[in-house]
Amino acid sequence: MSRTLFTVGPVNVEQEVLQAQTKPMITHRSKEYKALHQAVEEKMKKALETDMDILMVGGSASVFLEGMIRNGVKEKTLGITNGSFGDRSIEIAELNGKTVDKVQVGWGKAIRAEHIKGKVKKDIEAVHWVSNESSTGVFSDSNEIADEVRSQNPNALVFIDAVTSAFAMDLKLKKLDADAVVFGTQKALALPPGISMMVMSEKLLKKAETVPNRGFYTDLIKVKKQNDENYALTTIPVSLMFALDFQLDRILAEGMQARYRRHKEMGDIVEKWADKKLYGIFPEKGYRSNTISVLNKGELDFAKFHSALKSRGYEISEGYGNIKDKTFRIGNMGDTTPAGVKKLLSVMDEILEEKA
Amino acid sequence: MSRTLFTVGPVNVEQEVLQAQTKPMITHRSKEYKALHQAVEEKMKKALETDMDILMVGGSASVFLEGMIRNGVKEKTLGITNGSFGDRSIEIAELNGKTVDKVQVGWGKAIRAEHIKGKVKKDIEAVHWVSNESSTGVFSDSNEIADEVRSQNPNALVFIDAVTSAFAMDLKLKKLDADAVVFGTQKALALPPGISMMVMSEKLLKKAETVPNRGFYTDLIKVKKQNDENYALTTIPVSLMFALDFQLDRILAEGMQARYRRHKEMGDIVEKWADKKLYGIFPEKGYRSNTISVLNKGELDFAKFHSALKSRGYEISEGYGNIKDKTFRIGNMGDTTPAGVKKLLSVMDEILEEKA
Numbered sequence: 258m259s260r261t262l263f264t265v266g267p268v269n270v271e272q273e274v275l276q277a278q279t280k281p282m283i284t285h286r287s288k289e290y291k292a293l294h295q296a297v298e299e300k301m302k303k304a305l306e307t308d309m310d311i312l313m314v315g316g317s318a319s320v321f322l323e324g325m326i327r328n329g330v331k332e333k334t335l336g337i338t339n340g341s342f343g344d345r346s347i348e349i350a351e352l353n354g355k356t357v358d359k360v361q362v363g364w365g366k367a368i369r370a371e372h373i374k375g376k377v378k379k380d381i382e383a384v385h386w387v388s389n390e391s392s393t394g395v396f397s398d399s400n401e402i403a404d405e406v407r408s409q410n411p412n413a414l415v416f417i418d419a420v421t422s423a424f425a426m427d428l429k430l431k432k433l434d435a436d437a438v439v440f441g442t443q444k445a446l447a448l449p450p451g452i453s454m455m456v457m458s459e460k461l462l463k464k465a466e467t468v469p470n471r472g473f474y475t476d477l478i479k480v481k482k483q484n485d486e487n488y489a490l491t492t493i494p495v496s497l498m499f500a501l502d503f504q505l506d507r508i509l510a511e512g513m514q515a516r517y518r519r520h521k522e523m524g525d526i527v528e529k530w531a532d533k534k535l536y537g538i539f540p541e542k543g544y545r546s547n548t549i550s551v552l553n554k555g556e557l558d559f560a561k562f563h564s565a566l567k568s569r570g571y572e573i574s575e576g577y578g579n580i581k582d583k584t585f586r587i588g589n590m591g592d593t594t595p596a597g598v599k600k601l602l603s604v605m606d607e608i609l610e611e612k613a
Numbered sequence: 614m615s616r617t618l619f620t621v622g623p624v625n626v627e628q629e630v631l632q633a634q635t636k637p638m639i640t641h642r643s644k645e646y647k648a649l650h651q652a653v654e655e656k657m658k659k660a661l662e663t664d665m666d667i668l669m670v671g672g673s674a675s676v677f678l679e680g681m682i683r684n685g686v687k688e689k690t691l692g693i694t695n696g697s698f699g700d701r702s703i704e705i706a707e708l709n710g711k712t713v714d715k716v717q718v719g720w721g722k723a724i725r726a727e728h729i730k731g732k733v734k735k736d737i738e739a740v741h742w743v744s745n746e747s748s749t750g751v752f753s754d755s756n757e758i759a760d761e762v763r764s765q766n767p768n769a770l771v772f773i774d775a776v777t778s779a780f781a782m783d784l785k786l787k788k789l790d791a792d793a794v795v796f797g798t799q800k801a802l803a804l805p806p807g808i809s810m811m812v813m814s815e816k817l818l819k820k821a822e823t824v825p826n827r828g829f830y831t832d833l834i835k836v837k838k839q840n841d842e843n844y845a846l847t848t849i850p851v852s853l854m855f856a857l858d859f860q861l862d863r864i865l866a867e868g869m870q871a872r873y874r875r876h877k878e879m880g881d882i883v884e885k886w887a888d889k890k891l892y893g894i895f896p897e898k899g900y901r902s903n904t905i906s907v908l909n910k911g912e913l914d915f916a917k918f919h920s921a922l923k924s925r926g927y928e929i930s931e932g933y934g935n936i937k938d939k940t941f942r943i944g945n946m947g948d949t950t951p952a953g954v955k956k957l958l959s960v961m962d963e964i965l966e967e968k969a
Contacts, residue, residue, distance in 0.1 A: 259637040267851055270638045278852060279631040281615040282623050282805060284928070315807055316672040317848040320830050327828075354826040443848055449638060451671055451807045451850035470710040472828075474672070474679050492673040492799060494807035494850060495623055496634060572640070 277503035300505035318441035324475025325437040341392035341578030367544035370405035377409035389422035394551030447591025520547040523589035548590035623799040633859035656861035674797035680831025681793040697748035697934030723900035726761035733765035745778035750907030803947025876903040879945035904946035
């Protein structure tokens with residue numbers, strides 16, 4: 258059956274956005290595509306308030322998370338992790354033959370500058386972390402971390418996995434001045450999955466020129482060269498590009514500050530509900546994500562609860578990684594509204610009352 | 614304006630197939646997705662008459678062309694090329710740090726067993742070529758080449774770029790017994806771009822276990838492990854999976870032998886027309902592609918001609934690579950019909966007569 262998704266991703270996609278995928282096909286080397294590519298990049302730059310290049314490639318965000326490592330690192334990185342996706346970035350670097358110095362932050366805790374004091378040594382070529390850790394629902398202050406990285410080693414590249422934060426929580430990209438900020442279509446952009454995006458600095462591009470074995474598919478020098486002509490390097494999901502262009506118009510019409518406020522409101526609603534009706538929110542106060550609420554499961558039989566919820570037309574997400582058994586997750590991102598979240602919670606209330 | 618595409622890819626997609634992308638979104642870790650993934654793989658196996666695993670990942674076919682090299686080769690390959698895409702496969706291997714012994718076959722000529730006599734030495738770990746070279750319109754007999762590879766070195770893996778042949782020309786996969794056969798959605802499957810596919814052997818999987826630096830996104834061991842559970846490794850384009858499932862039903866209803874015959878018929882129609890009305894077909898007789906007709910341009914002013922064609926609602930493709938100035942291309946693949954091709958050619962006749 259069809260359900261309204263309050264999931265961590267792919268998230269709910271509005272019918273009119275899905276419909277935008279059905280425009281007649283065009284080829285990725287046509288003038289029509291060139292205009293589309295340019296429009297999409299310009300709208301993204303406007304929304305994210307950045308002048309940096311925004312590159313696009315077919316694939317999930319992981320393909321550019323791998324690409325940033327292959328392009329920016331010859332030998333050694335510093336990987337900071339406070340959850341499953343931080344661990345995954347470290348795994349990706351290692352599987353690409355890099356050495357990773359690791360900083361492990363407690364699950365549910367934010368990454369702070371203090372965690373990397375004295376760790377960004379001279380031989381560290383890049384430092385990478387997750388802005389909004391999807392397994393724990395923690396939003397770390399990437400500006401604070403980036404400033405600390407640069408104060409220790411101005412040459413170190415700053416790589417940010419922004420998969421569940423970009424377009425939902427203000428990353429202040431101008432101030433942040435990161436070298437790679439990676440995200441995809443199926444999270445806060447509220448589109449189907451299929452395109453990976455990277456906000457990329459000139460500094461990373463310069464570094465790539467010195468790095469061997471960058472591969473082909475995400476070679477940033479090749480991708481950037483095509484992007485300068487408003488093309489993708491390889492065939493990009495054209496139908497999804499139509500939907501992305503359409504969705505960016507909707508997003509700009511809402512306004513980014515309004516969008517960020519809407520996400521904050523939804524996060525707050527779920528937090529209050531969790532405190533009152535269940536066992537509270539897992540991560541520490543002050544660093545809670547507005548896009549993914551990770552709730553303590555306590556005594557709740559989540560499988561039964563979720564089954565009842567699904568039978569009423571709603572879907573949320575189970576816990577992930579080390580805390581899979583202790584938590585469950587509600588996605589508050591994309592085109593989800595406070596009214597929609599309240600409706601979801603009222604259905605959850607009904608189910609809890611029936612069980613009581 | 615909207616046009617009917619007789620292009621090399623992305624190709625024309627029928628409106629009902631585009632519409633199949635608009636089903637309500639599901640997550641890629643749900644039971645519903647699992648059933649979809651399984652159905653898609655089974656239908657592809659049936660259509661291609663193979664029992665081998667068929668893996669899927671978000672991206673254009675290039676992502677698995679890179680993946681097959683990263684997973685199957687530690688040091689050295691033999692790359693056979695007779696056009697731009699053969700050259701690209703060699704480039705991909707080299708950009709991934711592999712050494713490539715090269716065999717250059719003339720543009721417009723088919724790759725034959727005789728071209729690799731004595732070349733598949735003991736240290737060659739894989740031999741790769743393009744089944745249907747999209748720049749020249751040549752279809753080589755991959756069975757003949759694969760047999761020759763194995764007669765010289767039974768350990769060498771056989772890697773085939775089947776991007777413009779799979780689902781349109783019979784590759785006889787059972788007899789072929791290749792280790793990687795790679796293709797994508799936007800060519801003969803007549804879908805939007807976005808998913809890369811690989812028919813993979815157990816032999817390649819075993820080899821991968823011994824190859825370091827396989828990366829993450831297309832690590833075949835990880836992808837296969839998830840595929841055994843009917844999941845993708847990373848988030849796959851879900852809306853396109855809906856369309857793929859729908860399109861595979863249409864393809865199986867047509868029947869693969871009928872589909873192969875239809876493509877042969879279309880290739881023959883264009884060939885006869887080119888001989889009669891223009892300057893004939895570029896590649897050698899006996900090895901002409903049924904999916905991409907590469908026509909000699911002769912005296913034709915292609916830019917003007919194509920512009921007139923586009924204004925009448927049709928789009929074809931310009932020449933590619935070294936023979937860009939000498940040729941142009943007509944795509945006869947996907948859901949294109951002999952009647953549709955005849956209609957296109959009649960419009961082309963009109964334009965030629967006006968200019969005469």
